[in-house]
Amino acid sequence: MAPTGKGRGLVADKRYDSRARAAAKAPVPRKPAPRKAPVRKRGLFSRLVLWVWGVIWTILWRLGLLFGLVLGCAVLYFYVQLPNVDKLIDGRARGSVTLLDENEKVFAWRGETFGGQVTPDTVSPHLLHAVIATEDKRFYYHLGVSPRGILSAIVINLEAGRGAFEGNGGSTITQQTAKLLCLGVDYDPRQWKSEADYEDDCRSGGLMRKIKEVPYAIAMELKYSKDQVLTIYFNRAYLGAGSRGFEAAAQRYFGKSAQDVSAAEAAMLAGLLKAPSRYAPTANLKRAQDRAAVIIGLMKDQGYLTEAEAKEALDNPAQLSEAAARNAGGAFADWVMESTPDYLGSDTTEDVVIRTTLDQRIQRAAEEALKSVFDTKLRAGSKTQAAIVVMSADGAVRAMVGGRDLPQAGSFNRATQALRQTGSSFKPFVYASALDLGWSPYDYVDDSPLTINIKGSGPWSPSNYDEEYKGVIPIVQAMMESRNIPAVKIAMAVGLDKVRAVAAGFGVRQELARGPALALGASEATLLEMTGAYAGILNGGVGVTPYGMRDLRLKGDDEPLMGASGGMGERVISPEAAGQLIWMMTQVVQGGTGGRAALGDRPVAGKTGTTSEARDAWFIGFTGDYVTGVWMGYDDNTPLKGVTGGGLPAEIWHEVMVRVEEGMPMTPLPMIVPEPKLPPLPDATETPLPPPAQPVQQDPITAIIQDLLGSGN
Missing domain, CATH: 3.40.710.10 (DD-peptidase/beta-lactamase superfamily)
Structure with a gap:
């Protein structure tokens, strides 16, 4: 029977309610505070190391800042001085003489010939790839200087028993171009005995030369595009036998334009960049072909030639043109030059063309007989x-x-x-x-x-x-x-x-x-x-x-001077x-x-x-x-x-x-x-x-x- 008294609840309710009140009144337990690690005092040595490191770091970042400022000023200095690309294409101090036989065919050159301006777009793709593969495979990815290449060259030089900056220089194509420009120093006959001495001085190595090259190369990269740097390089490089630039070299050695050279011919031309006198095919064709074979291998390894193309180039090495191979009429050409006024011959500042009486068929007959x-x-x-x-x-x-x-x-x-x-x-x-x-x-x-x-x-x-x-x-x-x-x-x-x-x-x-x-x-x-x-x-x-x-006559003129x-x-x-x-x-x-x-x-x-x-x-x-x-x-x-x-x-x-x-x-x-x-x-x-x-x-x-x-x- 249910309870009937007023105000009284269920016993269970009272029990739970009293427990709740008791719990509310009970104190809340506190979380234990974390323990603090015991503080260890640094020793004298540790404090000394930290102090020295702080001093070094301070010096380094200040030196770095100073170096950056000096480098930036040097780069800015060279950047302002660099002219337009067109003024850097033909860097010869003197002109050349091209001798034609009675049939209007070239048979000899005197002086440094310049075949005409070429660009990366107008030369054979094989030639472009051969140069990149040989001289600077990271050319398109650096800002003119390759620290990795310089360090690698230093290691090679030291292992060979040379000075750190003697021999291999680790130069990028941009740095090589800077050398070709002689870091902006023009030829002065009062300072150098000859143009050859000037060229040797421009190409000299050493630490100071490297230090000067760096800001100049960076300035070139900022001033010119990659293709413009290559254009200067392609036209100013000396490639042996009196040829300045790849167009002149292709004409000299193969009797064709630089835009028509094959992979084997391109490899031989690129091989001249290392040592033009040593690897000139007119001096030693076998040596030039061996050098070209190395470059063909580099082109294959870097994906510029397929296996079949590389084999074709190796099986059919580049050969000299008939005129270059025979060096026809050398004595005749010397005699004609001797009978030409110096200002139009050996000392000419213009490009001169001499039409001669030489018959190469008869010349060949005399030599063979x-x-x-x-x-x-x-x-x-x-x-x-x-x-x-x-x-x-x-x-x-x-x-x-x-x-x-x-x-x-x-x-x-x-x-x-x-x-x-x-x-x-x-x-x-x-x-x-x-x-x-x-x-x-x-x-x-x-x-x-x-x-x-x-x-x-x-x-x-x-x-x-x-x-x-x-x-x-x-x-x-x-x-x-x-x-x-x-x-x-x-x-x-x-x-x-x-x-x-x-x-x-x-x-x-x-x-x-x-x-x-x-x-x-x-x-x-x-x-x-x-x-x-x-x-x-x-x-x-x-x-x-x-x-x-x-x-x-002067090259390009119709009226003869003599x-x-x-x-x-x-x-x-x-x-x-x-x-x-x-x-x-x-x-x-x-x-x-x-x-x-x-x-x-x-x-x-x-x-x-x-x-x-x-x-x-x-x-x-x-x-x-x-x-x-x-x-x-x-x-x-x-x-x-x-x-x-x-x-x-x-x-x-x-x-x-x-x-x-x-x-x-x-x-x-x-x-x-x-x-x-x-x-x-x-x-x-x-x-x-x-x-x-x-x-x-x-x-x-x-x-x-x-x-x-x-x-x-």
Whole structure:
């Protein structure tokens, strides 16, 4: 039954309510306070370390701030001074000379050539990639300086036993470009002895150079874009063989533009950046190819070439163009430069183009002929030298070989610089003098012993080469057999002054002997002079001045500044005398001392020459197309052994002209065959013409000689 009393609740309610009140009155327990770690006092050493570190840190950040300010000022200084890119493309202090052959093809350069502006967009992609892979693979990701590259270079140098900054420099392409710009210092001839010294100074290493490079390189990165930095680099880099910039180098070595080079060619060009003189392919092609192979490997490793492309490049290494490989016409180019005013040649500040008379086909023929004869006819190790000149009848030089390429032979041009006794090759001027006075090739001369008393020297008794005497013979036979006594007698009969005048008129410019030995070639001359003199005979008796330059002009100009440097001159002997002399010289080849020079049915005229003790041997002759001179001897005047003008020189001449005349129509010689006073001359296969059947007691020339000797002249 439920309770009914008022105000009384349930017992349970009271129980829970009292508990709640009790809990409310009960005190709340507190959380225990965390324990404090015991404070340890720092020791003296610790406090000292902290103090030292504080001092160091203070110094470091202040030094860093100071360095940053100095670097920033240096960068700003260089930044303000840097010009526009266009003014930095061509950094040469002097111009160049480009030489063109008669077909307008480049065959030689002098000075530092600049092929024209190129940019990363206009060169072959292979070339761009080869340069980046070789010189600075992080080029596009740094601000001109690579601390990692510098540290790596220091380690390499120290491991190699060098100074930290000697050898590898760890330079970025930007730093290399800064060197090419010489950190903004222009060439001053008063400070440097030469432009080469200036270049060496600009490229020098060392700590101070590195310190200067850093702000300059950063300034360049801030001033120019990456492509502009590469443009400067591509155009200013020296790449060997006188080529400045990749366009000039591509033209020099491969005969093509930098935009057309293959991967193998690009690798070879990029390889020149390390050491242009050492790796120039014109100096050592194999070394250049080996260097290029390393770069091809780098290009493959960095993803610029596929495996197949790299293999193709390695299997087909870059080869030089024909002109670069042969270095054609080097002696000819030197001669042309020597005859050009310095201000337009070696010292030019402009780019000059010289159009020349060189025929590279003929030049190649001369070089190959000389090599062929010397390889087969001379013993190994012989130091015998030789020179060749080929020219047209008007004096235009078509080819020139200045000597054999021997160790220590030097660049001495034996065709233009060597003064040598001419020997019997001088005799045509003696006979030209007589013919010009109206003598006939069939007039007599007595080939008998002769003694002449020369004032101040005593008696002089010349002799023939074979030590034999033929008695009274026609002049043409004396010429054919190159007999000395008749030449001396004729020279004295016509007058030595007349002979000197004829020789000088034909272009022998050297001082000529005053005595009768003049007739035997005692005077000296160069091969170029003698060949030019024979050209005067071929063209009918008119003297010529040998020349190699057709005209000279500034690059890009149409109007020449200079014209041809030589050509036809004045008449020396009559056309009739020249024609008869040419006929006499054909007899030298057909039946005389020059038989080895014969070219079959093609008419040839020429003359042999051998000097005293065989120190010099000559053969100079011509066809209807070209005049060619050959000289042989030793640079130190050592006598030749078993060599005469009718021997190896005539054989070399023959080999040259066989190649030169190949495929050409036969051109007749402008000779005049004289009316015979004796029976006709024998064929080339027969013995020389014998003396007349009826003995002649005394010929007119001997009478003249006796009169001269009797009068003391």
